[in-house]
Amino acid sequence: MKQLVHKLYARGELSKVELVDLLEHMDVETRNELFRLARLRREQAYGDKVYLRGLIEFSSYCRRNCLYCGLRAGNREAERYRLSPEEILECCREGYELGFRTFVLQSGEDPWYTADLLASLIRDIKGEFPDAAITLSIGEREADTYRLLYEAGADRFLMRHETASRRLYQELHPSMSFDHRRQCLETLQSIGYQVGAGFMVGLPGQTAEDLAEDLIYLLALNPDMIGIGPFIPHDKTPLAQAKAGSLEDTLVMVALARLFLPEALIPATTALGTLHPQGRELALKAGANVVMPNLSPVAVRKKYALYNNKICTGDESAQCRHCLELRIEAAGFSVDMGRGDSLKALASR
Ligand code: 5AD
Numbered sequence: 138m139k140q141l142v143h144k145l146y147a148r149g150e151l152s153k154v155e156l157v158d159l160l161e162h163m164d165v166e167t168r169n170e171l172f173r174l175a176r177l178r179r180e181q182a183y184g185d186k187v188y189l190r191g192l193i194e195f196s197s198y199c200r201r202n203c204l205y206c207g208l209r210a211g212n213r214e215a216e217r218y219r220l221s222p223e224e225i226l227e228c229c230r231e232g233y234e235l236g237f238r239t240f241v242l243q244s245g246e247d248p249w250y251t252a253d254l255l256a257s258l259i260r261d262i263k264g265e266f267p268d269a270a271i272t273l274s275i276g277e278r279e280a281d282t283y284r285l286l287y288e289a290g291a292d293r294f295l296m297r298h299e300t301a302s303r304r305l306y307q308e309l310h311p312s313m314s315f316d317h318r319r320q321c322l323e324t325l326q327s328i329g330y331q332v333g334a335g336f337m338v339g340l341p342g343q344t345a346e347d348l349a350e351d352l353i354y355l356l357a358l359n360p361d362m363i364g365i366g367p368f369i370p371h372d373k374t375p376l377a378q379a380k381a382g383s384l385e386d387t388l389v390m391v392a393l394a395r396l397f398l399p400e401a402l403i404p405a406t407t408a409l410g411t412l413h414p415q416g417r418e419l420a421l422k423a424g425a426n427v428v429m430p431n432l433s434p435v436a437v438r439k440k441y442a443l444y445n446n447k448i449c450t451g452d453e454s455a456q457c458r459h460c461l462e463l464r465i466e467a468a469g470f471s472v473d474m475g476r477g478d479s480l481k482a483l484a485s486r
Pocket residue numbers: 205206207296297299336337366367368369370371408443444
């Protein structure tokens with residue numbers, strides 16, 4: 138199996154058959170070799186730098202019903218909140234003081250925030266912090282809205298494709314369209330956003346073939362950013378009894394994503410940190426190069442519950458920022474508080 142890893146390192150891709158073979162026969166030795174080469178690739182592209190993004194979870198309302206997610210509309214027990222534009226700006230001010238130059242504005246799909254409201258919020262943030270990048274993570278909207286928000290100053294957009302398996306996507310996303318989500322990602326790219334896609338690992342019913350398809354899809358889309366995290370069950374969802382994705386499988390997918398897309402920005406996700414106390418550090422050592430500490434007000438943090446036992450819900454933004462810096466340095470990397478644009482975006486300037 139090691140030969141396949143070396144072939145991937147040399148060529149930057151594998152066929153679907155080879156990927157499935159590799160995933161189904163991954164032994165410890167092969168895995169460690171994969172992690173080593175992924176870390177090397179990341180070093181060639183981005184050195185030992187880890188980029189920090191300030192995450193602001195501004196609304197826990199969602200009109201969707203994704204089977205895995207604690208914020209799904211069908212979860213009547215979820216406590217919902219919305220931050221006002223002024224409260225969101227206040228989070229940005231605190232984040233800017235702490236050194237952040239990227240703000241990620243994330244929410245469920247919440248139409249309360251109209252296109253005009255979001256555009257004016259983005260203009261306000263950019264007016265106050267012209268040297269900061271704004272990343273949106275607000276789900277599916279009209280192309281016109283995406284355009285308006287880009288013109289207002291948004292730089293980047295995160296929207297995971299969740300899974301590249303049509304069958305699995307349809308099972309997990311009642312009344313959502315597999316094709317429409319992919320169209321949204323392409324629209325976002327054509328408007329000029331730096332785009333992030335990504336998927337969950339260990340979804341119930343997910344096969345090695347499905348995971349191979351995730352990588353093949355990413356290679357074709359060529360996104361600037363790739364979010365990969367383990368599925369973790371949430372008590373108040375239809376998947377409450379399902380098994381979580383494993384640490385090892387998720388790290389393997391992070392490493393493979395790095396070798397398929399050497400220039401991508403890949404976060405060590407909070408879900409990985411939830412699965413294992415060293416999950417994020419291990420992801421950095423397997424090719425990830427971004428961390429997204431929480432800037433949301435502590436009073437609302439526990440309410441943004443996508444899955445059980447989410448970490449960092451009790452800590453002030455400053456504590457989280459400090460804690461991460463220590464962790465990143467202890468793991469042998471250095472923190473970069475710059476905007477941290479993707480190499481792809483910088484090359485096309
Ligand atoms: N476990 C892990 N990740 C989840 N997400 C949503 N619910 C869960 C869960 N139960 C992820 C989705 C979404 C991102 C914001 O969080 O991939 O795109």
